[in-house]
Amino acid sequence: LNLAVIDPLKCIQCGLCEEKCRFGAINDFEVDSIHCEGCKVCVQICPVQAIDFVERICGHAYISETKYGPMSHAKLIPGMETSGKLVVLVRQNAKRLAEEGGFELVLVDGPPGIGCPVIASLSDIDKGLVVVEPTLSGIHDLKRALKLLDHFEVESLVCINKYDLNHDNTKAIRGFCFERGIDVMGLIPFDPMVTKAMVVGQPIVEFDPDAAASQALRKMWSEVKGHLES
Ligand code: SF4
Ligand code: SF4
Structure with missing residues (x-):
């Protein structure tokens, strides 16, 4: 910039x-x-x-080795505009890493909202998994995100996080998805173990594989994988 x-x-x-x-x-x-x-x-x-x-420099892109595989990421300098340019660079690095390492799958963790960084994270993806919480603002954001995915002709999938905090809204989301032919991949329950895992900086599935959220995440992942392979 x-x-x-x-x-x-x-x-x-x-x-x-x-x-x-x-x-x-x-x-x-x-x-x-x-x-x-x-x-x-x-x-x-x-x-x-x-x-x-x-x-001016807005941020820095990094490539890190993790025990789960290589990770392409970036750090935005505080106060700098969150343009999509840094996201594009992160995506390019990820693509190169995948090609060089022979990886079949690149997972892109997109930001919330529908702004430039989100649009940059959507280009050339096969499927978009929208994570929604059962709140009114969550439903509103879900509709906007689905509209954006539609616009870019990306197939949408939905996951409802903390679904058990509001069963009525969860039902409304499922109904909305059903009407539009969008598959709900998983229902993740509210689980205090997730916060404990975050505090020690570990994924919940590793921190406590038997936690309710871990079980739901594994189930959802196998659903998503099935979709990717279909
Ligand atoms: S934002 Fe203002 S200061 Fe910056 S380039 Fe535009 S007119 Fe100039
Ligand atoms: S005040 Fe602004 S527009 Fe006027 S001379 Fe100075 S820099 Fe140029």
């Missing part, structure tokens, strides 16, 4: 850039790097070409 920088030696302090920046990123002839969206309007309108456009 790019960032506007004002050269104080060239600036004649006309105030035009501050007036035209719709992100409020310029104050007292200085650019606030957190608010600058890199739209370049100020660069174009400055009458004395006092504003430069510089590249």
